[in-house]
Amino acid sequence: MKRLNSAEAIESATVPEQAAHWWVVLHEDTCTREDREAFAAWVRRSPERVEAYLRLNMSMGTLQSKQRAWSDIPAEELIRRARASSAEIIPLARSQPAALAPRPSAFAGTRMFTFASVAAICCVLVVAWFLWLPERYQTDIGEQRSVLLGDGSLITLNTASEIEVKYTEGRRFIRLVRGEALFEVAHDPQRPFDVDTGKAVVRAVGTRFNIDRRADRTTVSVVQGKVQVMSEQPNTSSRVPRHDSAVPETQPMEVLVEAQRLVVTEAGMSEPERIADIAPVTAWTQRQLVFENRSLGEVAEEFNRYNRQHILIESPRLRAESVTGVFQANDSASFLVFIANIPGVRVTTNAEGHHVVSLMDAGEGPKVLR
Known part of the structure; x- marks a missing residue:
């Protein structure tokens, strides 16, 4: 077996040759995290690759001991057993060559059989773990990104957002870890599309x-079609199962139709609300950023999601004043000019580069912003 020297060579090689390449890479002392991630990406692409790698690893164990019989267990069954196992997933490590004795004793044969069996089990666990790792996508502050999934669904991530994607034969599962995303779901009644918001x-x-997940609330808004929103059962210590588990019976449940939204907090779900626009x-x-009668404090917090230099409004009275207007998310400077033109308001910059908004005269309240 040998390591292939280029991405082109790997791509043009047969699946067994590719499996041999990855076996060599993962068993080298120089194997890196990037190598393991590349292996995970390779093995996830088809069951044929999983089977090829499993059988290669078992062959290597067999070569070290004539006492070990070849296993006829299908790769699918090995993966199923690995997923059902409670054993800890152990990362692949470089195997040390076993010393060969002229006449191995029964104990030595048993030890070799045990070693090969453990190696095969560890391999199955590692491959199954890689196979079931979710795909992760994220954006930085001020960044947006669109992700086209294999079924044609499109997810657009807003600033400072992160999702995990896991598809199975019977379910499409997305976890919104943080931030905001717009989901355009390809129609497939046989495979529900579930988004876990925590x-x-x-x-x-x-x-x-659209789902907007914040620290204290999550807002679900339907642009087209309808969705079911299922809350966790009250007084339960378990979270919604991740990735490959079925959605449990939950209560309460609300059905949202086009131009409706609701808010989910620790206290539960709100009633569906009609969205006028x-x-x-x-x-x-x-x-x-579009605001209609929103508090100045909320507007500042929204700008802070898109910009590293935050707007800090010190006065509670100023934070409570209402704002209506349309702004560019990455143009906080124009919003600061807008604030600075309010009589009695002062805008300064602190040592960290953040913009501090305060009232020069505590006895004079600002005008209502329109």
Whole structure:
């Protein structure tokens, strides 16, 4: 067996040759985290690759001991057993060559059989672990990104957001770890599309909806079609199962239709609310922030999601004042000019580069911003 020297050579090689390449790479002293991640990406692409690697690893164990019989267990069954096992997943390490004795004793043969069996089990666990790792996508502050999934569904990530994607034959599972995302789901009634927000699961078959996850609340808004929003059962210590588990019976459950939204908090779910104008819900995809009678404090916090230099409003009275307007998310400077033109308001910059907004005269309240 040998290590292939280039990506082109790997791509043009047969699946068994590719499996041999990865066996060599993973058993070298110089194997890196990047090598293991590349192996994970390779093995996830087809069951044929999983089987090829499993059988190669078992062959290597067999070569070290004539007492070990070849296993006829299908790769699918090995993977199923590995996933059902409670054993700890052990990373692959470089194997040390076993010393060969002229006449191995029965004990030595048993030891070799045990070593090969453990090696095969560890291999199955590692491959199954790699196979079932979710795909991760994320954005930095001020960054947006669109992700096209294999079934044609499209997910657009807003600033400072992260998702995990795991598809199985019977379920499409997304975990919104943080931030905001717009989901455009390809129609497939045989495979529900579930989004876990930590406090609730949003299920759709073919629809378009937006989820905004914050520290204290999650807002679900339906742009087109309808979704089910399923909250966790009250007084339960278990979270919604991740990735490959079925969604448990949950309560309460709400059905949201087009131009409706609800908010999920620790206290539970709100009643569905009609959205008079759906355009502001997705305006962020055009890097626009649309506010109608929103508090100045909320507007500042929204700008802070998109910019590293934050706007800090010290006065509670100023934070409570209402704002209506349309702003560019990455243009906080124009918003600061807007604030600075309010009589009695002062804008300064602190040592960390953040913009501090305060009232020069505590006895004079600002005008209502329109």
